[in-house]
Amino acid sequence: MLTSRIISRSSKVATATTSRLTTPVRPKSIYSIRPITCSTKLYKEDKRQPNFASRALEQTEDDHEGAFGRTDNTIRIEHPDEMEHPPSKPIQGRGGLHFKRTLASxxxxxxxxxxxxxxxxxxxxxxxxxxxxxxxxxxxxxxxxxxxxxxxxxxxxxxxxxxxxxxxxxxxxxxxxxxxxxxxxxxxxxxxxxxxxxxxxxxxxxxxxxxxxxxxxxxxxxxxxxxxxxxxxxxxxxxxxxxxxxxxxxxxxxxxxxxxxxxxxxxxxxxxxxxxxxxxxxxxxxxxxxxxxxxxxxxxxxxxxxxxxxxxxxxxxxxxxxxxxxxxxxxxxxxxxxxxxxxxxxxxxxxxxxxxxxxxxxxxxxxx
Missing domain, CATH: 3.40.50.720 (NAD(P)-binding Rossmann-like Domain)
Structure with a gap:
């Protein structure tokens, strides 16, 4: 990720240099680009403006985010006793003489x-x-x-x-x-x-x-x-x-x-x-x-x-x-x-x- 960042910034520097023909500017070294940092200032800014993930955690139960991906502990369904179990019926029309060919295997x-x-x-x-x-x-x-x-x-x-x-x-x-x-x-x-x-x-x-x-x-x-x-x-x-x-x-x-x-x-x-x-x-x-x-x-x-x-x-x-x-x-x-x-x-x-x-x-x- 750091490599792709350096290449991208270097390209921008080279383009800027080419466009300024009347006032030649010495391009900065790619190694002088400020790296990604977690400074005290940036941290404080994030605290003042919570990111999307932080805001999502503050949602109430009535909000839709994630609601359909959760279980509901109020749902309780017991398996019925043997005598209460509804009977099933064989499928009709699924057998019969086989006129359609199929693999013998x-x-x-x-x-x-x-x-x-x-x-x-x-x-x-x-x-x-x-x-x-x-x-x-x-x-x-x-x-x-x-x-x-x-x-x-x-x-x-x-x-x-x-x-x-x-x-x-x-x-x-x-x-x-x-x-x-x-x-x-x-x-x-x-x-x-x-x-x-x-x-x-x-x-x-x-x-x-x-x-x-x-x-x-x-x-x-x-x-x-x-x-x-x-x-x-x-x-x-x-x-x-x-x-x-x-x-x-x-x-x-x-x-x-x-x-x-x-x-x-x-x-x-x-x-x-x-x-x-x-x-x-x-x-x-x-x-x-x-x-x-x-x-x-x-x-x-x-x-x-x-x-x-x-x-x-x-x-x-x-x-x-x-x-x-x-x-x-x-x-x-x-x-x-x-x-x-x-x-x-x-x-x-x-x-x-x-x-x-x-x-x-x-x-x-x-x-x-």
């Missing part, structure tokens, strides 16, 4: 996929995507009854949209507390017994809620991390153990969130953000650790998605929807089906040389 026929949290929301839609792509699916959820209902619905829709199909995917439902390692081991063993093997895993079990960090109830904090982080870890390790014992290749998709890379506003959710950052890095770590066994591990980081639960929150908190969409370059929240192509790509052979990647499906939120 996207198929998942003769594969078995475990989807945790598969009875609702994003997990249900990704389960359906796997079924449409020809895979057998094991839906894992804390609510087995809801999981069984959705398993029946997925098979029903497939048969209706593919009349006369010879190979109808097998969809089953299984109970599991993903935060309990023994429960995870028991569930994976049950799935292997029913399906014969496991080839893929999607860890969609997880939840978020909003409390400011200081007021976050410790028991709810441990529950969130238990489901979002421990559950992802336990299931990934158990499926990897199964694949390594079989000497079989496979792939996993860990469901993270854009919250693992940015801080959401205005709702405070530090534990969830940290949990999803952990999930993203688990995918990278597992990808390296299990590469020798032919196991690929990737992460999908969704942005704001309009699930049944999110829609309920939007109805109860309309200002949140307005602020969220104002920060998304595409100007809208994502639909759950926006994840169908992403999960099929990362699970299937179409992404055979992709591992340790984080695919953000967020409408551009994290790049602005």
């Amino acid at each position: 996207f198929t998942m026929e003769n594969r078995t996929v475990i989807v945790t949290g598969g009875a609702r929301g994003l997990g249900l839609v990704m389960s359906q995507a796997c079924v449409i792509s020809g895979a057998d699916v094991a839906i894992v959820d804390l609510n087995k009854d809801e999981g069984q209902r959705q398993a029946d619905e997925l098979m029903k829709h497939f048969q209706e949209e593919n009349p006369g199909a010879e190979n109808v995917p097998k969809v089953t439902a299984h109970y599991c507390d993903v935060s309990d390692n023994e429960s995870v081991k028991s569930t994976v063993a049950e799935i292997v017994k029913v399906h014969g093997k496991v080839d893929h895993l999607v860890t969609s079990a997880g939840f978020t809620e909003n409390f400011d960090a200081i007021a976050y109830p410790p028991d709810r904090l441990r529950k969130l991390w238990g489901v979002d982080v421990d559950g992802t870890y336990f299931f990934a390790c158990e499926v990897a153990r199964h694949l390594i014992d079989r000497k079989a290749k496979g792939s996993m998709v860990l469901i993270g969130s854009m919250s693992g890379a940015i801080v959401n506003v205005p709702q405070p959710q530090a534990p969830y953000n940290a949990a999803k950052a952990a999930v993203r890095h688990l995918a990278s770590s597992f990808a390296v650790e299990w590469a020798h066994a032919g196991i690929r591990v990737n992460c999908i980081s969704p942005g704001y998605m309009l699930t049944a639960l999110t829609e309920k929150i939007m109805i109860e908190n309309p200002d949140l929807h307005k602020q969220w969409t104002s920060l998304i370059p595409t100007g809208k929240m994502g639909q759950p089906e926006d994840l169908m192509g992403a999960v099929c790509y990362l699970l299937s052979d179409a992404s055979g040389y992709v591992t340790g990647a984080d695919l953000r499906v967020d409408g551009g939120y994290t790049i602005t």
